[in-house]
Amino acid sequence: MHDFEYIRPKTIAEAVNFLDSQGSNVRILAGGTDLIIQLRNNDIQPSFILDLKNIPELQTGIQIKNGFVSISATVTMSDIILDPLINQYFPALVDAAKVVGSVQIRNRATLVGNICNASPAADGAPPLLVYGADIIAVGTKGTRRIPLNDFFVRSGETTLQKGELVVSIEIPLPIKKMGAAHVRRTRRRGHDLASVTLCCGVEETGKVRLCYGSVGPRPVLVIDDSGVLADEKASEEAKAEIFERMFAQASPSKKSMRASPAYRLAMLRVLGKQALELAISRLNEGGGK
Amino acid sequence: MNKLIPVEMDINNQHYKLEIPPNKRLLDVLRDDLDLIATKECCGIGECGACTVLVNGKAINSCLMLAVEADGAKILTAEGLSDNGRLDSLQEAFLEKGAVQCGFCIPGQLISAKYLLTQNPHPTHEEVVEGMAGNLCRCGGYERIIEAVISAAEKAEEKK
Numbered sequence: 001m002h003d004f005e006y007i008r009p010k011t012i013a014e015a016v017n018f019l020d021s022q023g024s025n026v027r028i029l030a031g032g033t034d035l036i037i038q039l040r041n042n043d044i045q046p047s048f049i050l051d052l053k054n055i056p057e058l059q060t061g062i063q064i065k066n067g068f069v070s071i072s073a074t075v076t077m078s079d080i081i082l083d084p085l086i087n088q089y090f091p092a093l094v095d096a097a098k099v100v101g102s103v104q105i106r107n108r109a110t111l112v113g114n115i116c117n118a119s120p121a122a123d124g125a126p127p128l129l130v131y132g133a134d135i136i137a138v139g140t141k142g143t144r145r146i147p148l149n150d151f152f153v154r155s156g157e158t159t160l161q162k163g164e165l166v167v168s169i170e171i172p173l174p175i176k177k178m179g180a181a182h183v184r185r186t187r188r189r190g191h192d193l194a195s196v197t198l199c200c201g202v203e204e205t206g207k208v209r210l211c212y213g214s215v216g217p218r219p220v221l222v223i224d225d226s227g228v229l230a231d232e233k234a235s236e237e238a239k240a241e242i243f244e245r246m247f248a249q250a251s252p253s254k255k256s257m258r259a260s261p262a263y264r265l266a267m268l269r270v271l272g273k274q275a276l277e278l279a280i281s282r283l284n285e286g287g288g289k
Numbered sequence: 290m291n292k293l294i295p296v297e298m299d300i301n302n303q304h305y306k307l308e309i310p311p312n313k314r315l316l317d318v319l320r321d322d323l324d325l326i327a328t329k330e331c332c333g334i335g336e337c338g339a340c341t342v343l344v345n346g347k348a349i350n351s352c353l354m355l356a357v358e359a360d361g362a363k364i365l366t367a368e369g370l371s372d373n374g375r376l377d378s379l380q381e382a383f384l385e386k387g388a389v390q391c392g393f394c395i396p397g398q399l400i401s402a403k404y405l406l407t408q409n410p411h412p413t414h415e416e417v418v419e420g421m422a423g424n425l426c427r428c429g430g431y432e433r434i435i436e437a438v439i440s441a442a443e444k445a446e447e448k449k
Contacts, residue, residue, distance in 0.1 A: 006294060006311035006357050029358070036314070036353045037334045049311065051358060078347070102423025103401065105335055107347040108354070 001039050007050045012057050012138055012167060015050060020140045020163030026050050028165070030073055031108040033101065034117055058167060062086060068134075068170035077106035077114075090171060091282060092127040092180035092199050099123055099184055099194075112166050115148070118158050118218070119193075121258075125152070125219040126199035126211040127182045133171045139164040154217035177204040179283025183275045185259075185267045195259035196267045200275035202283050206230040210272065215250040215264050222246045229276055230283075243272050296360045300325065301369025309356045316340045316351040319366060327367035327396040331425075338424030341397040342366050348404035350423075367396030370403065379403060382441035383434070390428035398424045402438045411442055 007026075009015040019026055025047040029035055038044045052058050052073055060072045062083045069085055080086050080097040087094055100106055100114070100123050114124040115135070128148050135146040140163055148169075151158050160166065180201035184194040194214050201209040206227030213219035228234045228242050247268055252261040259267075293308035300323065309318060319325040319342070331339035333352050340351040343365040370377040379402050382388075389395050398421065405412060405420035412420060417435045426434065 001312040001314075003310075003312055005292070006355070029355070032355070032358070033335055033350075033353050036355065039312070040314075040333060040352075049355070053358065101335070102338065103404070103420055104338060104341055104348050104350045104423045105353075108349050 002042060002045050004039075004046055005048050007048050008054045009050065010054055010056070012055060012165065015052065015055060016138055016140055016163060016165050018048075018050060019165055022048055023162050028052060028116075030110040030113045031076060033105050033109040034113065060168075064173070065170070067173050069173060070136075071111055071169045071171070073110060073112040073165075073167055075111055077101075077109050077111065078103075080111055081106070089174055090127065090131055090180075092130060092182040092201065092279075093124070093171075095182035096123040096127045096184075096197075096199070099182075099186075112169055115151070115169065116158065116160070116166055118152055118154075118156050120155050120216060120218055121194045121197060121214040122219070123182070123184060123194060123197055123213075126197050126213050127180065128169065128171065129211040129219060129221040130180055130199045130201040130209045131171045131174075133169050135160075135166055136168045136170055137161075137164040137166050145170075149221055152218040177283060177286070178202065178209075179279045179281065179285070180209075181275045181278035181282060183271045183278070185271060193258065196264050196271055198268065198271040198275050200272065200279045202230050202276065202279040204283060208276070210246050210275075212247070212250060212268060212271075214258075215252040215268060217251075220249045222249065230280060239276075240269075243269060247272070294357050294360075296357055298359050298362050298364055300364045301366060307356075311355060311357050313356045314352055315342070315344075315354045315356045315359050315364075318356040319351060319364075325366050325368050329393055329396060331393070336423075336425070337394070337397075338401060339394050339397045341400045341424065343400060343404060346404075346407070348401050348423075365400065365403070367399050370399060377403070378444055379406070379438070379441045382437040382444070386433050386437040386440060388430055388433040388437040390426075390430045394424060394426045394428075398426065398434055402434075402441070405438065406442055406445070410445065412439070414439065 027046040029049050029051045058073045077097040077100045111124050114122050133148045135151050137144045178201050182199040185196045186194050197213040199211045208224045208229045211221045252264040296307050296309050319328050329339040331337040335350040335353045342351045344362050401421050401424050417438050
């Protein structure tokens, strides 16, 4: 591992000022499960590593704040899995947190880090997009609320500006009943990154929010208002037609080693049906409201 | 650059005051500086679990943590499982069930099993599989390892 300086600020303001002055020479450390591998492999050689874990303002965990559930930047996947608020309102996010890496990884990896790395395969992304989450970013000019759908650009690239730090993710408390579920396909359970990820949310009005990842440069959110997918009496053909329209933006890379484009596209259809069924059964059980 | 950072940690109930360069992983400090060589390096990328230790009661991969991050932490490695030469019930169970073959992955397996039983004192077979999914065994001794974990859990229950 090359030499770097280790910075451990005590406030958000201190961290943001440092980021603003040093820009791309700094990499942020929260859980480190991606960062330390990149350092080890010399894929990146930052001059500074800025550790967020000594900032009390970022240790607020998971709490309700002005109609949102706020998840601070140090919250790990294990914290998400155990949290009663998340289990009550956002079970699809629990589904996603449970399939990230192994126990050891989930004890360190943060949800905010998962999103900031902007991997198309990030398990946290589809449920957060389905639930309409926002990114809260602080810079020297103030705080910005960025809808997650406007945050992702392409693999590893977000609309975060120089000097900005993501301090939390906020998910609106549900106003309407919605059942949602996150599923994924992977080569090996317990370790591997996802070959396909998909989250489906069904509102009681029949509106369906579908988000899929790992089949293009960024996760894709699509919404269907027809009500066909949630309609028990609708034919399989009619549902398949809606799904086809929703999956139109999938464009898996030929270069990925994890799965071929044909396999990913086929599995997208399988996962779509699977998540839809689970989402509908969760809606019928009360829909997290 | 590479200035040393003062770090204090409790490892296996012993207090250490160290000066550590920031680019050293916790794994390197344990093995190279403190000679606590039960913790193993294998994949180095958080996939095999041979380097698993408990940091503040949580199982983590010590290859994916800078040692400076552990400032103020309480750490348990496999060396800390036994008490004055008396083996931990998990170690006993691993021996009894023949769960140790080449032995390389075992310190990590033991720490993961320790963590699993603190979270879930009576795991099912399926829960042990899930809880220990981050620990690979190239000898393929999984069934006996799982048996040993379940057996240690049952014995702890009998003692109550």
